[in-house]
Amino acid sequence: MxxxxxxxxxxxxxxxxxxxxxxxxxxxxxxxxxxxxxxxxxxxxxxxxxxxxxxxxxxxxxxxxxxxxxxxxxxxxxxxxxxxxxxxxxxxxxxxxxxxxxxxxxxxxxxxxxxxxxxxxxxxxxxxxxxxxxxxxxxxxxxxxxxxxxxxxxxxxxxxKKSPGTPTFKVDYGFLEEIIEQMSELFPDDVNLNKRWMAVQYLEGNKRVISYVSQHMPNTALLEQIKQEVEEELVKRGYAHSLRQFIYHMRDKNITHLLEQTTIVTSSTKTTTTDMIDRVVTNKFLGLPIFLFFMYVVFMLTFDWLGTPLSDVLDGFMSGPLTTWTENGLHVIGASKFIKDLVLNGIIAGVGGVLVFVPQIFIMFFLISFLEDSGYMARVAMVMDRIMESIGLNGKAFIPMIIGFGCNVPGIMAARTIEQPKERLLTILLTPLMSCSARLPVYALFVGAFFVNHRALVVLSLYVLGIVVAMVMARIFSFLFLKKEKSVFVIELPPYRVPQALTLWRSTWEKGKGFIRKAGTFIFAGSVLIWLLTYAGPHGWNVEMDDSFLAFIGGVLAPIFEPLGFGTWQAAASLLTGFLAKEVVVSTMNIIYHAPDTASLTGVLSTQYSALSALSFMSFILLYIPCLATVATIRKETASKKWTYVSVIYSLVIAYIISLVIYQIGGLFF
Amino acid sequence: MNLTDLQQGKTAVVSDVTKLNDIVKQRLIDMGLVEGQEICLKCAMPFGGPVMVEVCGQCLSLRRKEASRIGVS
The missing domain is CATH 3.40.50.300 (P-loop containing nucleotide triphosphate hydrolases)
Structure with missing residues (x-):
């Protein structure tokens, strides 16, 4: 192998x-x-x-x-x-x-x-x-x-075979050749790399190679000296401004010569499709509106035109035939009441309540993949750069954020392409504020109960809220500790391509399968645990819901949320479990309120919340804490406990403040 | 004159990239934006936003501030 x-x-x-x-x-x-x-x-x-x-x-x-x-x-x-x-x-x-x-x-x-x-x-x-x-x-x-x-x-x-096709082409670096040879002899023999390559990379200023060499050699002062002298010599003779440029130039000369022998260019200047599309989507005035329009279409497709009807069908199946079949099946095998309750009120309610949203989540992922594969994302970075610059970031930071709409974890990892370390850190800290698809079931549930006529609008405004908070925080963070570093922005704009069906499906599935897997593991386990916590109480098994352990735990935390408009033990308990994964909030509510389907859950919710407190609750869900997987990713990517804590704590504080403002100020009007 | 003086849709030859910020310079060199290369200003974003240029048959975007440090003739 x-x-x-x-x-x-x-x-x-x-x-x-x-x-x-x-x-x-x-x-x-x-x-x-x-x-x-x-x-x-x-x-x-x-x-x-x-x-x-x-x-x-x-x-x-x-x-x-x-x-x-x-x-x-x-x-x-x-x-x-x-x-x-x-x-x-x-x-x-x-x-x-x-x-x-x-x-x-x-x-x-x-x-x-x-x-x-x-x-x-x-x-x-x-x-x-x-x-x-x-x-x-x-x-x-x-x-x-x-x-x-x-x-x-x-x-x-x-x-x-014997000859494995080792390449023979060699670039002649002119007067550097002597230096390269001289350096090659200085490198230690125990290094298993091509010495000529190492010398050229060293001269080019490849930091990783330089540090590699210094790890394998006690003293690199001589190498440094050679490098410096030759660079001065280059500049003096007027060959180039730097070693790096000189090396690039020598390669370029060889390549040009090579291409003269191997390629024939017949026609080169004609308007391509990419040019034509770019004239519209990167137009001075239309660029931003067109991007917003695309986002609007994405949301309408996900929530209104396509996603919600599909989810409704699935919900009907889960609460109707599936529940009946399972009930009958359990009856046939003579399951005890405990098992029946566990399966029907715990697992089906909890896991099913989340799986219902699979169509919407897949549509969202599909559309994001489409934007990525088409080549439009790089244009978005360009269109957004001016706005991002004003908050101390660059346009590239916007791409992790859009990916974050699907799931925060790959979003945070995508921040690796940002060159400046502090800009990257800032992007990592802000990406969790982008409303990921796991938060979507919560919104879908609440807008279904309170904002039936304005579904897409309300959800869109939550996404916008996330973006606005991120921008404000970016401003604050960059003012506090990122002052010195200069922000840079250079991006390649690839030609547009019509995404292939196979590639699209694969990347959609790749992103979406995590959600289904989570339903089978985390949410399954969470649902069982939550159901057990509602089933058992300090005074024994099969207690009334209000006397259960979950009610007890939630009750302790509930007063904290009173000023935000949702000071019930049920809300507190679901927020607590929501740290595992945000969609668990929906599972928990399904179990707590004994709701067999989404329709009956929205019915119960409308007695527990008002439209205003629902809005306050959704905003809190949006902002309050990155989920467990995201926190772990932040820890890995920043390699810093401090920044992990910062990301958790600042988002909790922000969530509390925003929800408080929404509920208290909103209360003055409604 | 520099790149931002160029009229939209017009082509010139890059004459100087030495005044650029190091990271930006390296990136642009990697992408083929070097002295002697033809460059075309495709468009500019409003409010002093980035510009889009075409070099060696491919499009790049960079900030106007950086573009103004690229000499063309």
């Missing part, structure tokens, strides 16, 4: 290729850096493994996700590199290929999007390219899977 590494520039169809080669369900997107973790998949019909790494422009890392790649090359074990290259952007893509060739491991180039290149009038002679580079070049179309079989064959065959 061997391990291969898949590397390439962002937006070259890397993750699509990964999906075709491995048949695994990795998450696919179309904005810079959508692959945020190292993902490993098994090659189809093979035992070998393929590692999908984040998209990079060069091996010199600028952001957290790029660091992953350099780290991988330096420390992980693998046989071969599969370098995916965008045929329509060869000049830029080959910069990375050259660095990978210098790395010295066997390399195979997957020349992707040959169809796109052709339509732009670019003809590539792969055979010649392959000969000059000294590596196998396989033309592919990753979106359709064309050429993938050949690629797999190439990947797996050579490893057992």
């Amino acid at each position: 061997s391990q291969f590494a898949l590397l390439g520039n962002p937006n070259t169809g890397k993750t699509s290729l990964f999906n075709h080669l491995t048949g695994s369900y990795a998450y696919v997107g179309n904005w810079s850096g959508v692959t945020i973790e190292k993902k490993v998949g098994k090659l189809r019909h093979q035992t070998d493994l393929l590692v999908d790494l984040p998209g990079i422009y060069s091996l010199n890392p600028l952001s957290k996700d790029e660091e992953v790649v350099t780290e991988f090359l330096l420390t992980d074990e693998f046989e071969k590199i599969l370098n995916i290259v965008d045929a329509s952007q060869l000049k830029r893509n080959l910069q990375l290929t050259i660095q990978l060739i210098e790395f010295g491991k066997p390399l195979i180039v997957g020349l992707n999007m040959v169809d796109v290149a052709q339509s732009r009038g670019i003809q590539i002679n792969e055979k010649k390219l392959s000969d000059i580079l000294g590596v196998r070049v396989v033309p592919i179309i990753a979106r359709t899977g064309k050429g993938c079989d050949l690629l797999t064959k190439e990947l797996t065959s050579d490893t057992r």
Whole structure:
């Protein structure tokens, strides 16, 4: 069994290729850096493994996700590199290929999007390219899977033979060559890496490589001195402004020469579809309204036009046939009253009450995937940048937040693409304020009870509330401790692509399955526990609900929520359990109020809450605390206990204040 | 003159990227925005927002402040 590494520039169809080669369900997107973790998949019909790494422009890392790649090359074990290259952007893509060739491991180039290149009038002679580079070049179309079989064959065959296709192409760095050789001799022999590659990376200023070298060498002062002297010499002779620029330039010269021999460009200037779409969606005045319109459509589809009717059908099935069948089944096998109660009032009410919202959540995930895959997300970052800049962030921070609408966990992980550490931290702290799909069942329940005629509007305003609070907090946080760092913003705008059905379905399923799995594990266990806590009390089993343990626990906390308009033990108990996962709030309420279906639960709720206290409660749910999984992710991503506590505590405080304001001020008017 | 002086839809050649912030410069170099390269200003967002440019057949977006540090001729 061997391990291969898949590397390439962002937006070259890397993750699509990964999906075709491995048949695994990795998450696919179309904005810079959508692959945020190292993902490993098994090659189809093979035992070998393929590692999908984040998209990079060069091996010199600028952001957290790029660091992953350099780290991988330096420390992980693998046989071969599969370098995916965008045929329509060869000049830029080959910069990375050259660095990978210098790395010295066997390399195979997957020349992707040959169809796109052709339509732009670019003809590539792969055979010649392959000969000059000294590596196998396989033309592919990753979106359709064309050429993938050949690629797999190439990947797996050579490893057992003697010559594994180690590349021969060499860039001549001119007067640096002497220096490179001199440095190579200084590197210790116990390092298992190509020394020429190390020297070039060192000169380029690759921080990770420099720190790697200093770990393996007692004294790097001489290396530093050589580097400095040669840089001064460069500037003096007027070759370049820096070593980095010089190295880039030398590579570029080689690439240009290479392309002259291997490509024929016939026509290059014509208006593409991307140009036409961009004229509208990134229009000076229309850009922002169009984005808001898209978001409005997303919400209407999720809540009004499509999601709610589907959820109603599912609810009817759960509370009708399913409950009857289970009841009959339990009766036939002669289950005790305890078991019957547990299954019907605990599990079906709790788990079923959450599963009802699966259609809405899948629609939401589907639409977010669609926006991601189409290439529109990067435009959103651009359109939003001016607003984000005013709160001390950049437009890229908006993408984790939109992903956070689906689920906060991947949203927080997506913040890795932000270059500046403090901006990234700030984005991590704010993403939980984005209303994730798990909060949606709670809203759906309450708007169904109190705001039937304005469902989408009320829910949309909650999402907006989350965004507004995030913006205000961003301002406060950046004023308090992020003053010094400069915010930067550069983003690539990939061409628009019509998302493929298969890719869309996979990424929707990938995101949505977590929700279903949660229903089977967390929520199942939570429901049983909650039901037991309502079933048992200080005075024995099968007690009245108001005498149960849950009522007792909730009762202790209830007075705190009195000023917010929901000072009942039921509300307090469901908020407490909601920390596990926010949709558990709905499970808890189903169990507490003994509601067989959503319709009867909304009936009970309308006697327990007023429209105003419902609004206050929903706002509290939106803001009060990130769920358990999110808190764990924050802890992992920030690697700091302090910031984890900060994120939990500030959100509790904010939630209390906002709900208090809503209930108390709202009370003056209604 | 600098990139922001360029009229929308017009093309020029990049002549100077040395005044840029380091991270931005590195990113732009990675994306192919280097001296001697043709650059086209596609559009600009309102209220001093970012600009969209096309370099080597691909679009990028960067802040106006940074764009004003890129010399073109």
